[in-house]
Amino acid sequence: MSAENKSTEKVSFFARPAVQSILASLLCIVFGLLIGYIALLFINAKGATEAIITIIKNYFTYPTKAAALKYFGNTLVKAAPLLMCALSIQFCYQAGLFNIGAAGQYVAGAGASLFCALKLGLPWYVCLIAAFVAGGIFGIVVGILKAYLNVNEVISGIMLNWIGLYTVNMLLSGVKETASPYTVTLASTNKAAVLPSIGLEKFFSNNKYVTIAIPLAILIAVLLKVILSMTVFGYEIRATGIAKDAAKYSGMKEKRNIILTLFIGGALAGLGAAFLYLTGYEQWSVTQSSVPGMGFNGIAATFLGGLDPIGTIFASYFIQHITSGGSYLDKNIYPSQISDFISAIIIYLCGFVLFFKYFLNSRIRNKKNNAEGGNK
């Protein structure tokens, strides 16, 4: 009797959509790492095992706890902007929009925040607002084109990525170091523009790049979850995303919602850029000719996170974790892109999430039927 109860409880546990999503994502990760390992074996079989362990260990490769914590901090510093880009893509995805323009909105945010910080000498909170607005404006352009002229948001988004990149390169060439293509360092030029750490650095062996950006990004993820599932706005956004005609029939302002969604999405990506560049962790290279990958990696993180803001927090961290881990590989033997490769595999496998759920559900059904048959 008790065994029977246990089995029914177990079935209902695995039948939960949230549990299935998490299981599916974990499965994707395992297979992704496995395939990454196979790739490493092909490149150089001898060091492959060590290499994959290095990727997974990331900062744990450092022998001292202090050093490990410091580099854990660095991973978090880069995970925060990634999370913001992922949230940007996800929020738009809920409204049925694929915001590949997040990469360009991220660039716009980087340009606006650095310009305000380095050229205009403004404090950090103004720079954040500037990044928010700049990313948002990039989103609005895509939104207006989509809502009024039905221009596909993927096309206009990708085009804007490039417009954004070269505009920002031009804009920031006035504040670059004379000897290098990089913008002048933030801490030496305008200390007021560096994001405050509010004592967080102490937890990470005085890693000064650990700032309020990290808790803010997590807070925004939670906020988005609340907006999507509990508010009137979220109700409308999701209705527009899954049933455009029904949304129109009920009198929702479809065009306004599309534009507003892309504004918020753009603003999130823009803010993400400020979360990185206002820590001083990275400087912008005004000669770069490819759009930073952060926006694209965000696609990976959002799908791995099961299209849920909370899941995306963990997914963003994981992707950044293996990306950072990849940088510890011996560059003479393995390309550092192996981490990107593994992330890419994982994303491909995310396509199988649906298949996995279907498989799991049919197993659950069969089990149930067998049990019922047995009872008879």
Added chain:
Amino acid sequence: MAENSEYAIEMLGITKRFPGIIANDNVTIQLKKGEIHALLGENGAGKSTLMSVLFGLYQAEEGVIKKDGKEVVINNPNDANDLGIGMVHQHFKLVQCFSVLDNIILGDETVKHGFLQKDVARKKIIELSEKYGLKVDPDAKIEDITVGMQQRTEILKMLYRDNEILIFDEPTAVLTPAEIDELMQIMKNLAKEGKSILFISHKLAEIMAVADRCSVLRRGKYIGTVNISETNQEELSRMMIGRDVQLVATKEDKEPGKVILHVENMTVPSKLHHNNAVKNVSFDVREGEIVCIAGIDGNGQTELVYGLSGLENITTGKIELSGKDITHASIRERSTSGMSHIPEDRHKHGLVLDYSLAYNLVLQRYFEPEFSTGAGFLKKNEINKYAEKLIDQYDIRSSQGAVTSARSMSGGNQQKAIIAREIDKNPDLLIAVQPTRGLDVGAIEYIHKQLIAQRDSGHAVLLVSLELEEVMSISDRILVMYEGEIVGEFEPKKTTPEELGLYMAGAKRKEVGA
């Protein structure tokens, strides 16, 4: 031996379960060769599920299927197709962005050296469509054509594959009376040629007219099979519902009150044909009357309603609701000014299918203070409480109550949910477009009662219907639409279906003043 079997298809002891519901409980149906066998049952009785099992879309947990006396396994629609089973589904399975021709040949393409031989297919389709009078434009895209033409495409799809066993899942729901007669003739001819037909319907008159035998399902259970020549409509409806049903709606005479909806010289463009679908139409709907727009599908009724509800901008004219000019009002403003709209396509417009029933029940009201706070949060408790109230009051059946996904509900209960939502808004004007399409006798009776109750409580009702029987039995005034114009105004007591038919077909017209 097998050839000696009297039956083309037998489904013996079929049981199919879904979470929380037994859709088919030990159901047995035997289809004789060359007969038209009707399958009758209320919505959610399990007719569609049973046919999906036969068609290989679902696998039954118990029971066997036999063809010509031999047991067969049908794992997918391809297996069914190989056995010569073809089906016209209740909800069309068409690729929206493909042409009619492409949809018909999809999965059965004639190919030469890897290239499609569309000319061969086109010839066959045109032949079939002429032979059976199934008018279609082979090159029109599905998303652009009317529901009626989509249905005809589905029927052609089946005829194109030369199937022997033909399943018609509610095929007449969207056809005009004349088209129904034609279809009945086609079905009889097909049966005469030796094809076996399973005809799923809840229209008793049609079953009486065309079928040889009829099997009845009720709540997933098999009730019995009767010979049509030995039964009558009353017995069939009793078998189906389990009680006596009032087949014709009754209502008291009532003097209409002041004008609620005033339409003046309204012209509405058509996206499909790039011309005006509704031309210079004027009419009034008053308090306490049901005005019915009758006409053959595709004569501008859809666009008329789009213009009234705001889904489409009108080019010229004026619309007033309770004396207020709403010509340029938004959809939301019209809704909050007292207009309710039961849309023609409940899946496309009426419901957010992936939302719960509760969320769908507040689709027109979620923004009101009753259901959301000033800060923009949804009051989930209030929404659920309200949903429970409507579910109870309007008898909306679903497997898990308020949290059921709308997609998983039966067609009749989806429609009940929409009706509950629109009527509970207490509208001055209720626009109902084919509210009984695809529903069974019990649900139709219920919906007619609701419409009449609206009228009796002094509200205005504008009903768009393709069913002459419905038009004649519940309307107070009938406006006939033909090619985008109102060509006649009638009182149901002073006209006949035959006379209406002449106007609907454009053979006669008279000037109508608003």
